[in-house]
Amino acid sequence: MSKTVCLLVLLAAVATVSAQTYKWKDASGTVQYSDSPPPPGAKDVQQMRKVPAPSAPAATGTTQAKPVADAEAEFRKRMAARQDAEAKQAKAQEEEQNRARNCELAKTQLAAIESGNRVARYLPSGERVALDDSEREQAKVEAQRSIQTWCK
Numbered sequence: 001m002s003k004t005v006c007l008l009v010l011l012a013a014v015a016t017v018s019a020q021t022y023k024w025k026d027a028s029g030t031v032q033y034s035d036s037p038p039p040p041g042a043k044d045v046q047q048m049r050k051v052p053a054p055s056a057p058a059a060t061g062t063t064q065a066k067p068v069a070d071a072e073a074e075f076r077k078r079m080a081a082r083q084d085a086e087a088k089q090a091k092a093q094e095e096e097q098n099r100a101r102n103c104e105l106a107k108t109q110l111a112a113i114e115s116g117n118r119v120a121r122y123l124p125s126g127e128r129v130a131l132d133d134s135e136r137e138q139a140k141v142e143a144q145r146s147i148q149t150w151c152k
Contacts, residue, residue, distance in 0.1 A: 020047060020048075021033065021035055021047070021048035022034050022035070022037060022038055022045065022046070022047060022048065023045075023046045023048050024042035024043065025042065026039075026042060026043075033048075099150055099152075102146070103147065103150040103151040105146075106143055106146035106147045106151065107147060109139075109146070110140065110143035110147060113136060113139050113140045114140065118130050119131045119136060121135075
């Protein structure tokens with residue numbers, strides 16, 4: 001029995017909450033509140049709460065398909081942008097590795113030239129020829145230039 005009473009009270013409360021409420025002044029100037037529209041001679045009529053219009057189901061599936069298609073297109077754009085960013089990052093990382101490798105090679109070459117040990121170069125015929133002092137100085141300048149280029 002008490003469950004039935006509670007259920008009825010709950011249903012009445014829900015019906016009241018969702019109802020439209022009106023406020024107006026009657027002929028004697030008294031403010032009145034009601035869930036039914038005021039009589040025709042009422043003054044200062046205000047609708048306190050408007051009932052939301054029931055949403056009509058879509059006549060065709062195209063109205064709902066468009067937002068899904070838009071969301072899919074936005075997702076694909078985000079994925080393409082993400083892949084582009086990852087590709088740029090990978091390329092930048094590879095360039096940084098190449099720069100570090102070339103810097104290390106240039107430093108090693110300069111250290112070999114300045115060490116005083118015999119340094120040789122290969123002729124197009126494949127013959128190995130030792131560098132003389134002027135060639136050694138030229139190779140040192142080129143190695144220093146390479147260091148300036150690659151070791152930034």
